[in-house]
Amino acid sequence: MRNPKAPIGVFDSGVGGLTVLTALKKALPQEDFLYFGDTARVPYGSKPLSVVRRFAWEIAGFLLREGVKAIVVACNTASSAALPDLAEDLSVPVFGVLEPAAQVAQGYRKVGLIGTQATVGSRAYERYVDLSWAKACPLFVPLVEEGLWDDPVALLIARHYLEEAPEDLEALILGCTHYPYLKRTIAQVLPGVKLIDSAEATAGRVAEALAAEGLLNPEGRGQVVHYVTGDPESYRALAERLGVRVEALRRVSLEEL
Amino acid sequence: MRNPKAPIGVFDSGVGGLTVLTALKKALPQEDFLYFGDTARVPYGSKPLSVVRRFAWEIAGFLLREGVKAIVVACNTASSAALPDLAEDLSVPVFGVLEPAAQVAQGYRKVGLIGTQATVGSRAYERYVDLSWAKACPLFVPLVEEGLWDDPVALLIARHYLEEAPEDLEALILGCTHYPYLKRTIAQVLPGVKLIDSAEATAGRVAEALAAEGLLNPEGRGQVVHYVTGDPESYRALAERLGVRVEALRRVSLEEL
Numbered sequence: 001m002r003n004p005k006a007p008i009g010v011f012d013s014g015v016g017g018l019t020v021l022t023a024l025k026k027a028l029p030q031e032d033f034l035y036f037g038d039t040a041r042v043p044y045g046s047k048p049l050s051v052v053r054r055f056a057w058e059i060a061g062f063l064l065r066e067g068v069k070a071i072v073v074a075c076n077t078a079s080s081a082a083l084p085d086l087a088e089d090l091s092v093p094v095f096g097v098l099e100p101a102a103q104v105a106q107g108y109r110k111v112g113l114i115g116t117q118a119t120v121g122s123r124a125y126e127r128y129v130d131l132s133w134a135k136a137c138p139l140f141v142p143l144v145e146e147g148l149w150d151d152p153v154a155l156l157i158a159r160h161y162l163e164e165a166p167e168d169l170e171a172l173i174l175g176c177t178h179y180p181y182l183k184r185t186i187a188q189v190l191p192g193v194k195l196i197d198s199a200e201a202t203a204g205r206v207a208e209a210l211a212a213e214g215l216l217n218p219e220g221r222g223q224v225v226h227y228v229t230g231d232p233e234s235y236r237a238l239a240e241r242l243g244v245r246v247e248a249l250r251r252v253s254l255e256e257l
Numbered sequence: 258m259r260n261p262k263a264p265i266g267v268f269d270s271g272v273g274g275l276t277v278l279t280a281l282k283k284a285l286p287q288e289d290f291l292y293f294g295d296t297a298r299v300p301y302g303s304k305p306l307s308v309v310r311r312f313a314w315e316i317a318g319f320l321l322r323e324g325v326k327a328i329v330v331a332c333n334t335a336s337s338a339a340l341p342d343l344a345e346d347l348s349v350p351v352f353g354v355l356e357p358a359a360q361v362a363q364g365y366r367k368v369g370l371i372g373t374q375a376t377v378g379s380r381a382y383e384r385y386v387d388l389s390w391a392k393a394c395p396l397f398v399p400l401v402e403e404g405l406w407d408d409p410v411a412l413l414i415a416r417h418y419l420e421e422a423p424e425d426l427e428a429l430i431l432g433c434t435h436y437p438y439l440k441r442t443i444a445q446v447l448p449g450v451k452l453i454d455s456a457e458a459t460a461g462r463v464a465e466a467l468a469a470e471g472l473l474n475p476e477g478r479g480q481v482v483h484y485v486t487g488d489p490e491s492y493r494a495l496a497e498r499l500g501v502r503v504e505a506l507r508r509v510s511l512e513e514l
Contacts, residue, residue: 041298048488051297139410142399146303153396155382156413169345231305 002069002092004215007032007225009063010072011056014145015235016178017074017223018244020097023203025222026074028210032220034066039230040254043141044077045116045176052118056082058257059088062227069215073097076176076198077116080124093209100201101173102128108171108194114161115175116141125175135167137176138162141159144178147238154185157184162189169193182243227252259326261472263308264289264482265463266315266320269331271402272492274331275501277354280460282450282479285467289477291323296487297438297511300398301334302373304431309375313339315514317347326472329463330354333433333455334373337381342394350466353378353489357458358430365428371418372432382432390426394436395420401435404495411442416473417428426450438499484509 008028010021014037021035028065036059040043044052056078060071070093073079073086079096087094102125104113112133113125120136139157165172171194174180180197187195210216223250227236236246265285267278278292293316295301301309313335317328328351330336330343335494336353344351359382362368369390370382377393396414405411422429428451431437436452444452467473480504485492493503 040304041400046491047297048491137398138403139399139405142300146395151417155416156417157410160408160410160413207280216514230308232411234303234305254380 002215004069004217005066005162005219006067006069007034008070008072009036009066009068010016010074011036011059011063011078012075012177013037013044013077014039014178015242016141016144016176018076018242019180019197019199020072020202021224023199024206025220025224027203027207028216029222030220031107031217032223034063034225034227035072036063036069036227036252037127037229038237039228039235042145042228043116044075045118045141046138047118049081049118049122052081053081056086060086060224061092062252062257063233064092068092070095070206070210072198072202074177074202077118080122093204095179095206095209097198097202098124099128100205101175101196101198104196104201105129105171105173110166110170112165112167112169112172113175114140114172119175125173135161135165141176141178144181145238147241149181149185154182155188158182158185158189162186165190173198174198184204184236205251208230221236224248225250229254260324261326261474262476263324263326263390264291264467264477265327265329266291266293266323266325267331268293268295268316268320268335269332269434270301270334271293271296271398271435272495272499273398273401273433275496275499276434276437276454277329277331278481279501280456281463282481284460284464285473286479287477288474289300289480290335291320291325291482291484292490293320293484294486295511296485296492298486299402302375302398303379303395304337304375304497306375306379308333310340313343317343317351319509319514321347321349323348327352327463327467329459331434331459334375337376337379350470350472352459352463352466354382354434354455354459356385356454357462358432358455360451360460362386362428362430367423367425367427369422369426369429370432371397371429376432381429390423392418392422397439398433398435401438402495404498406438407443411439412445415439415442415446419443422447427456428453481505481506486511
């Protein structure tokens with residue numbers, strides 16, 4: 001398993017983790033990636049944590065069988081549900097998205113969190129940072145998965161969720177990897193609030209750790225193979241609208257997990 | 258299988274089919290029911306029809322093993338995907354929700370349809386009625402499943418989807434069993450348009466057919482057992498907010514299907 005030339009596995013419930021993948025590719029241009037989008041079972045955020053934990057283990061097992069050298073859980077709900085266990089019990093390095101985002105947030109006095117119901121309800125962020133406000137935004141994931149992030153309805157929904165945020169909020173953690181696609185909209189509703197997304201912070205953490213463990217790929221070419229459990233063509237269309245070109249794409253049936 | 262005392266199986270992706278269950282209980286107070294909500298896999302409407310067809314067959318098989326005497330597919334997406342095949346290939350009577358709603362719509366000149374992407378895209382309604390306008394409303398199901406139907410955001414989203422409806426529309430088919438929970442909101446946006454929901458029409462059709470086939474229960478007591486694939490307590494809370502009291506409730510794992 002400790003093969004530096006192996007790809008890095010990255011997974012999310014759907015297209016949200018592509019924000020993390022994009023940051024990883026930028027930080028680690030010589031790495032190859034397997035991106036796994038569990039589009040047949042999106043959304044995760046309204047499901048019980050025990051169910052999401054099972055999904056995370058299934059997908060981690062699949063990625064390990066595909067030979068990855070490290071796993072990035074590019075989904076806040078799955079990170080809340082399955083970490084730190086997954087990191088302790090697997091033989092490859094496992095990275096979640098909560099701690100890197102929380103670490104950035106520690107530099108601000110009054111910090112808020114938005115996320116799925118599961119993530120907010122798990123209180124997993126509170127392990128790393130004190131929160132002044134937290135709000136579940138259950139419609140944000142369907143909004144992005146339906147490709148409506150630039151639609152006027154996105155602004156209406158964002159206003160609805162965010163209107164009750166404290167006026168003196170300094171920073172807001174975008175506690176779901178889908179939310180960065182709504183960043184411009186959220187900034188319109190909360191001007192002056194620092195929006196923290198976990199993508200860059202996580203990518204930096206992964207780069208450091210792989211270097212420290214001697215796992216950097218000396219000869220990768222930045223290739224990405226996408227695996228999805230739902231309809232491949234809908235995924236390709238949506239990813240490309242999000243600015244991610246999908247070359248290699250494979251449908252994985254849930255029975256293979 | 259032809260046991261009049263057996264319950265009627267009713268299924269949907271989530272809580273939407275409860276609109277049909279309520280109408281069935283009213284039309285057939287002496288019948289017992291099994292209601293199956295596939296809450297672990299909701300929503301259906303953004304999934305490929307082939308996937309939804311497989312879900313419908315799995316659930317129909319489960320309901321038959323539980324001994325139902327008839328099956329009501331209380332979900333427009335599943336009806337679009339799996340009917341008429343399911344009705345032709347099973348040994349018990351199978352009822353969908355499209356034809357009854359379409360039949361009511363035939364009494365109007367200019368008819369529109371709202372539904373999930375899968376239902377609208379399948380063009381299944383066009384088998385039964387001419388449509389002047391059709392619109393997929395992908396956020397309506399998450400809105401209801403998240404319990405937000407009475408929330409101001411519902412009105413904003415409804416305005417967004419419905420603002421381009423033709424001014425001279427006479428009737429609008431609520432082509433998804435979740436949508437009747439948004440009826441008041443939709444009526445606010447489209448005053449004067451007849452809103453057609455399939456619940457009552459379907460219940461009438463089921464009552465007639467069971468009578469004709471000698472399958473009416475002479476001694477049932479209107480009992481309902483609810484089966485869900487997702488979290489039972491979230492389901493109970495949501496169903497009760499929708500006015501459906503849940504007494505008997507069982508979690509079914511997807512492996513049992």
